[in-house]
Amino acid sequence: MxxxxxxxxxxxxxxxxxxxxxxxxxxxxxxxxxxxxxxxxxxxxxxxxxxxxxxxxxxxxxxxxxxxxxxxxxxxxxxxxxxxxxxxxxxxxxxxxxxxxxxxxxxxxxxxxxxxxxxxxxxxxxxxxxxxxxxxxxxxxxxxxxxxxxxxxxxxxxxxxxxxxxxxxxxxxxxxxxxxxxxxxxxxxxxxxxxxxxxxxxxxxxxxxxxxxxxxxxxxxxxxxxxxxxxxxxxxxxxxxxxxxxxxxxxxxxxxxxxxxxxxxxxxxxxxxxxxxxxEAAFRTHYLGMKVTRDFMQDIRVREAVSHAIDQSAIAEAIFFGTVEPTESYYAKEALDYDPSIDTAPFAYDPAKTETLLTEAGFTKGDDGFWQKDGTPLTLTYYGFNTSREQAETVQGDLRKAGIELNVELYDSTAIWAKLREQTYDLYQMDYPYLNAGDALNLYFSSASVPSPNRMMWEDEETDRLLEAGNSAVNAEARAEAFMALGKHLHEAILWKPLLLEKPxxxxxxxxxxxxxxxxxxxxxxxxxxxxxx
Structure with a gap:
């Protein structure tokens, strides 16, 4: 209604x-x-x-x-x-x-x-x-x-x-x-x-x-x-x-x-x-993608640490004035074929877990309060749209508070696509509309979609197998089983930091x-x- x-x-x-x-x-x-x-x-x-x-x-x-x-x-x-x-x-x-x-x-x-x-x-x-x-x-x-x-x-x-x-x-x-x-x-x-x-x-x-x-x-x-x-x-x-x-x-x-x-x-x-x-239902999710082939981002512990450092609720209130909902899932829980058993805990704001995970991954904090490993600072590069400057600055501030340096590069809508093709980012910001879980998963996660729009560079046999099973299903039950399993698998891989769920x-x-x-x-x-x- x-x-x-x-x-x-x-x-x-x-x-x-x-x-x-x-x-x-x-x-x-x-x-x-x-x-x-x-x-x-x-x-x-x-x-x-x-x-x-x-x-x-x-x-x-x-x-x-x-x-x-x-x-x-x-x-x-x-x-x-x-x-x-x-x-x-x-x-x-x-x-x-x-x-x-x-x-x-x-x-x-x-x-x-x-x-x-x-x-x-x-x-x-x-x-x-x-x-x-x-x-x-x-x-x-x-x-x-x-x-x-x-x-x-x-x-x-x-x-x-x-x-x-x-x-x-x-x-x-x-x-x-x-x-x-x-x-x-x-x-x-x-x-x-x-x-x-x-x-x-x-x-x-x-x-x-x-x-x-x-x-x-x-x-x-x-x-x-x-x-x-x-x-x-x-x-x-x-x-x-x-x-x-x-x-x-x-x-x-x-x-x-x-x-x-x-x-x-x-x-x-x-x-x-x-x-x-x-x-009643209209699905658009804002997220940060993580490029898993980058030196630091190959480690799932680093990806989860970054996720825990970012406060999506603060972004929703301070930038969108409460007109959007903070989210901890890649796509809306109300969408067709969403699996309610998906563990969204890795996407909650929890700076204490950031510290624990980076310590487990072999990072130490310097006197300046920033993390480093083997003498190399944990510095990440973020690409975003210049129309989303406030979001970028908030993410940058959250990561700095957690001891992670973030270099922010913002571009207009004509230039950013070329910059993304250069493959020199660790994080990128996007938002996207979709109809249901299968629609969302097909848009971004297939190995065939590397390097675009699978900008995470996620190439995974199990992902491709479950996508094929969901797409080729000849009844609703088989389709749901495949896409629900795939949704769980991809959330466990921590490829995105979900931020906001937007309705018009x-x-x-x-x-x-x-x-x-x-x-x-x-x-x-x-x-x-x-x-x-x-």
Whole structure:
């Protein structure tokens, strides 16, 4: 159910917000058009093509203008019908037969058929094409349409997570004829979808305007409203400055946002005209990865010592003002196939254990209070994003207090990937979204993913064996058994220091009726079918 809880742990550090709000309120807020909902966010996408973008900004719009074959329940554990009203899976797990809903149309009135599914997938899986995240589709043998309402999706190897991945926005069905006609302009100048809203216009770095899809009635019952949309238009408005975005919500210039700075949430929590919402389930974990091939980090005792020295609760409170939860596991305990028997004790903040472990590993403390071994100081190198400077400084401070020197190197989002390829780090900071345990484990831990995104350089036969067992499982029990065993195995190896578990927090103004946010792909407004004006 929708979480409308307060955030009592948030400190009031709102001077910047107050000044921005005063500026916004100095002039009367522009009256919102009747039937129009304006959503504020800080960044735009490069294009609105589900097969060529991995950006959250793209997903936010694409879920409103397109549909997937299946979706997920609000707890992200049960696959539900969407464009496919039902499906059958062969006993060997290689053939999925989807039976499509009748009466579905694109925004231009064209009838949706199985050929559109086949054309969408063929475009996406074009060898050497400019397309992203194709691994989510599994190892495809063929995708065919024996008739207008049936799609047969054949794999070369079982993929236990396929249906869960099919709920992600990369699987949104496009109009293949339009995509071919527009070429690189597809998703830029136009997008003809089957979603509850239609793509009306896009002014890059300013706004995307969507209008209700007339006659839409095929939304998933599991997600609430099946259609049509309850509002006439949705405007996604770009407001680059966080303080200005927060002020715009307070002034009534936008109706909702979940791009708000953490420091503003306390103000909105105390404002009776604003309601805070969170999805039942939405998984994003912040973590520190440890490169196990580095001299010091090869020793699991050093990795655990580093883990115990870092206080994730302090990071949650001081930097995120209580809007995130400190965590001691690689992925959320609420996620499908998480093993509750996993020992998370190595990831708890416990500086005394840091000292014990380093002593056991042969380190001694010098007169300066820092650890060394055989005359070599225990000095580590940390790579992170410059947008996470406060986290880096907190980690550095915690390790220094524990007697470990940390050299911090921060880079912007274009430079850090090249620096990581240089392989000269001991620790690196990341955060990532995922659907379930299998999704999380496949993203990072396979030997085939070295050196990226397996930046821990973890090459382990047991990991690969359990990944293969989980991925090739043909029933839920076998899948869960493999991924739960793998989760336990990887936590025992201490490859990460888990830091924070983040859910999007939506703030809505008085014009909107409270609703249950979505959790898939981080796009909390989902299809937009639950948006309703008071």
């Amino acid at each position: 929708t979480d409308q809880r307060p955030f009592p742990g948030i400190a009031f550090r709102l001077a910047g917000f107050a000044s921005a709000a005063a500026i916004a309120c100095a002039s009367a807020a522009a009256a919102q058009d009747t039937g129009t909902v304006t959503i504020g966010r800080t960044s735009d996408a490069d294009r609105y093509d589900p097969q060529r973008s991995s950006a959250l900004a793209a997903a936010e719009v694409l879920y409103m203008i397109g549909d997937t074959l299946v979706t997920l329940s609000s707890d992200l554990k049960t696959v539900e019908p969407a464009l496919a009203e039902s499906w059958d899976i062969s006993e060997d797990g290689l053939t999925y037969t989807f039976h499509l809903k009748e009466g579905v149309t694109f925004c231009d009135g064209k009838a949706f058929t199985a050929q559109d599914v086949v054309g969408s997938m063929e475009r996406w899986l074009t060898p050497d094409g400019p397309y992203v995240s194709t691994w989510k589709a599994g190892t495809v043998d063929s995708i065919t349409a024996p008739d207008d309402m049936t799609v047969v999706y054949k794999l070369k190897a079982p993929s236990s997570g396929l249906l869960y991945q099919m709920a992600q926005f990369n699987f949104i069905i496009i109009d293949p004829e339009q995509a071919e006609s527009l070429g690189d302009d597809f998703g830029v100048t136009a997008f003809n979808g089957t979603g509850p809203f239609c793509f009306e216009s896009w002014t890059p770095n300013d706004s995307v305007v969507l209008s209700a899809h007339e006659g839409y009635s095929w939304g998933s019952p599991a997600l609430g409203n099946t259609g049509p949309a309850k509002v006439d238009r949705v405007v996604w408005k770009i407001v680059p400055e966080e303080a200005t975005l927060a002020a715009s919500l307070q002034a009534g210039e936008i109706d909702a946002s979940y791009s708000l700075p953490a420091w503003s949430i306390a103000q909105f929590d105390a404002d009776p005209s604003v309601t805070l919402l969170q999805p 927090t939506i703030a809505i103004g008085p014009r909107l009726v409270p609703f249950e946010p979505a959790g898939i792909s981080g796009a909390a407004f989902g299809t937009g079918l639950n948006l309703e004006l008071q």
